[in-house]
Amino acid sequence: MNQAELDEKLLRRRKVMVIGIVALTVMMLIGFALGSWRYLRDIGDYLEEELGRRLLSVAMLTARVIESRDYPYEIEADRLTLILPELNATLTTVHQQNQLQGVYLVDEAYHVMASSKSLFSVGDRLSFLEEDDVPVSKALAGIPAVAPMKILAGNRFKSAYAPVHGSLDDVVAIVVVQASADFFDLLGDFQSGLIVGGVVSVGLAVLFSVFLFWAIRLLIQTGESLRRAERLAAMGQMAATVAHEIRNPLGIIKGTADVLKSKYATEDAPDELFDFIPSEVRRLNRLVSDFLTFARDRELEKNATDLRNSVEKSLDSLQDEARDAGVKLQTDFDEIPEVRHDVDAINQLLLNLTLNSIQSMNSGGKITVRLKNEARRKGRKYVRVEIEDTGCGFDVDTEKLFEPFYTTKTSGSGLGLAICKRLVEKHNGWIEVESEKGMGTIMRFFLPVAG
Numbered sequence: 001m002n003q004a005e006l007d008e009k010l011l012r013r014r015k016v017m018v019i020g021i022v023a024l025t026v027m028m029l030i031g032f033a034l035g036s037w038r039y040l041r042d043i044g045d046y047l048e049e050e051l052g053r054r055l056l057s058v059a060m061l062t063a064r065v066i067e068s069r070d071y072p073y074e075i076e077a078d079r080l081t082l083i084l085p086e087l088n089a090t091l092t093t094v095h096q097q098n099q100l101q102g103v104y105l106v107d108e109a110y111h112v113m114a115s116s117k118s119l120f121s122v123g124d125r126l127s128f129l130e131e132d133d134v135p136v137s138k139a140l141a142g143i144p145a146v147a148p149m150k151i152l153a154g155n156r157f158k159s160a161y162a163p164v165h166g167s168l169d170d171v172v173a174i175v176v177v178q179a180s181a182d183f184f185d186l187l188g189d190f191q192s193g194l195i196v197g198g199v200v201s202v203g204l205a206v207l208f209s210v211f212l213f214w215a216i217r218l219l220i221q222t223g224e225s226l227r228r229a230e231r232l233a234a235m236g237q238m239a240a241t242v243a244h245e246i247r248n249p250l251g252i253i254k255g256t257a258d259v260l261k262s263k264y265a266t267e268d269a270p271d272e273l274f275d276f277i278p279s280e281v282r283r284l285n286r287l288v289s290d291f292l293t294f295a296r297d298r299e300l301e302k303n304a305t306d307l308r309n310s311v312e313k314s315l316d317s318l319q320d321e322a323r324d325a326g327v328k329l330q331t332d333f334d335e336i337p338e339v340r341h342d343v344d345a346i347n348q349l350l351l352n353l354t355l356n357s358i359q360s361m362n363s364g365g366k367i368t369v370r371l372k373n374e375a376r377r378k379g380r381k382y383v384r385v386e387i388e389d390t391g392c393g394f395d396v397d398t399e400k401l402f403e404p405f406y407t408t409k410t411s412g413s414g415l416g417l418a419i420c421k422r423l424v425e426k427h428n429g430w431i432e433v434e435s436e437k438g439m440g441t442i443m444r445f446f447l448p449v450a451g
Helices: 003-067 071-076 080-097 127-140 183-264 273-296 307-316 319-324 343-359 416-426
Strands: 102-106 112-115 150-152 155-165 171-180 303-305 327-333 339-341 365-377 380-389 430-436 440-448
Touching: 003 071, 003 080, 003 155, 003 171, 003 183, 071 080, 071 155, 071 171, 080 102, 080 112, 127 150, 127 155, 127 171, 183 273, 303 307, 307 327, 307 339, 307 343, 307 365, 307 380, 319 327, 319 343, 327 343, 339 343, 339 440, 343 365, 343 380, 343 416, 343 440, 416 430, 416 440
Parallel strands: 327 365
Antiparallel strands: 102 112, 102 171, 150 155, 155 171, 303 339, 365 380, 380 440, 430 440
16 A cells, blocks of 8 residues: 555545544534523523412412402492502502512403503503403403413513402402513523524534644645655655766767667668667666656746747657657647746656657557647636647546656656646646547646736
8 A cells, every 4th residue: 555545544534533523513512502492491481480470479469458458349339439549559569569560450341440650541441461361261250360471562571360359259350460571582582592603603613624624634745745855855866876877877888889880780781789779778868867857856947938939849859759650740839828938847848748649659640739728717828738649548547647656658767747747837737638548648738828
């Protein structure tokens, strides 16, 4: 298992761990929010029940106070005006002592007989009591009752009803006790806040998990970059030493082969060995150059010059290679704007890609090099450089092609396409490949237009 696969495996493990932690956190947040919401709901139910019991107790005590005096007799005798001041004072005392919203004495038709703090005048009909028809009916039947909480004119309140019995034990009036319940709105706000807070917390947890995924991936990529940098540093030192030690003997071998060829080879009896030696020397030189290029990673000198001229010069240097391989090299150039580029880097890039295409065709073929204007991408214009061949093609993962030391050929360093990718990215562009086994290959890269 290589390092990339180990990194991917490590990344998957970290992702599973983060997902588990985030899922547990989200479940805890949701559980806390729902639990708190339910607790507040239960508290609200309990407080409403306690408020109802308190109001009912106050209403019953008030009814007993009224019954303990001569008020029921005077009400039955229709002499309410005689006792009205005393009744109002009694109801006002109950109102103040118990911090209520209102205390009323009403008849069966909901008309006011007395009121605390002069909230309503005698004879006023309290139509809102019709909403409490069931508890009022119970009170008229002699059974104290509590009404459900209701909202009137934006105010939340709760009521209790207690009957006032006359001399014949019949109900002559009803005591109505009301208390404000606006504090239940605060509980409702808390419940809404818990829901909103829960949703926001879950969203933050998800965003945090995304951040963790990104941080983990960045950490692994940074580690991979550091390892690659260490390998490149070691390779650079080795390549510089090896290049110096190898190139001198290679020059001697090539020179000796040329001398032997001129001395012993004749037109009547040519010997292919004399051509084989220089060819292998050139191949070894290219391998050494690839190692040096990949290890040194030099900074580019990009100038806004004519890209077409740079491409044509590179292709001219490949004419002999193409002719020897029986490959037809043709071009298809559009008028393109200036592109900031490093001439040597573009030359190396085209040499690598075009030589790969030549080597993929054993018995002749055709290579077409194109220069085209590309549509805008992220607000910028690009030039597309394309090398299409009629070679053997391949069906491997295109992502692996640009990895260092990966190759589909039986010979070579596996650094050519990795170098190409790096050079294109140093120009702020990108490279793509399109291939099908037996149908040829298209290598294309994109460079941003100057300005």
